[in-house]
Amino acid sequence: MAVAKVKSDFVYLSSISGPVPLTELKENPLRELQTALKRLGYPVGDLDGLYGPNTRNAWAEFKTDVYSGNPELIGPESVAALQDKLRELPSTAKPMLSTRSGTIQAIKNQCAALGIGLPTQIAYVLATTQWETAQTFQPVKEAFWLSETWRKANLRYYPYYGRGYVQLTWKNNYQTYSGLIGRDMVADPDIALEPAVALFVLVHGFKTGAFTGRKITDYISENQTDFVAARRCINGTDKASEIAQIAKDFLATL
Secondary structure, eight states, X not given: OOOOOSTTSOSSGGGOOSOEEGGGOOHHHHHHHHHHHHHTTOOOOSOOSOOOHHHHHHHHHHHHHTOOSOTTEEOHHHHHHHHHHHHTSOOSSSOOOOSHHHHHHHHHHHHHHTXXXXXXXXXXXXXXXHHHTXXXXXXXXXXXXXXXXXXXXXXTTTTSOOEETTTOOSHHHHHHHHHHHTSOTTTOGGGGGSHHHHHHHHHHHHHHTTTTSOOGGGTBSSSOBOTTGGGGGXXXXXXXXXXXXXXXXXXXXX
């Protein structure tokens, strides 16, 4: 799979010549660091270029997972490790998900890249994709069977209505993912319909709890598998039992 064509070649972090305290980073390198960590699913909060507990804890978590060392420092080696992890992410630059089987494999790859690779977790992400796309495994618009005129008249968050493999909704979420993929989804919300972008949003949202504040690991982990409650990651309890059964069916094939 192609290397991610995103902000993986750092502009500001690449200028760090030796280990320095994270607290000494200026706004631009901090924002670049926050963006990279958030793309990988670490909870940095807002991409504001300001040092705070969220950024500190996310960097410490990354160093625990990937690059051992003092969590208060950042240097060329840890920056290189961060860049390497970004390059493991599937591309958001090229259309590559034209078939059901290709989409399923890409979802498996993206889940593994973001650290939610348990078969039970993958099964639930696949089940959600099947349900949210009306069995097509292609990105869709909210109420895709109705017209744009209907959406404009009836959806209070228009034009930032749901799009993708799972419904990305509200302007603030389009702003967040604009920063993460390096493209202006606020100016052009239909970018969220591009299959590779929709793939990233789907799995990243499950990983970080971006959709409802609930992460997939809250319900599906090595210690528990609650396919019914996992619907809370997306849409409360709506159709939770039906989607749970689809997840069980997928799990049997993984």
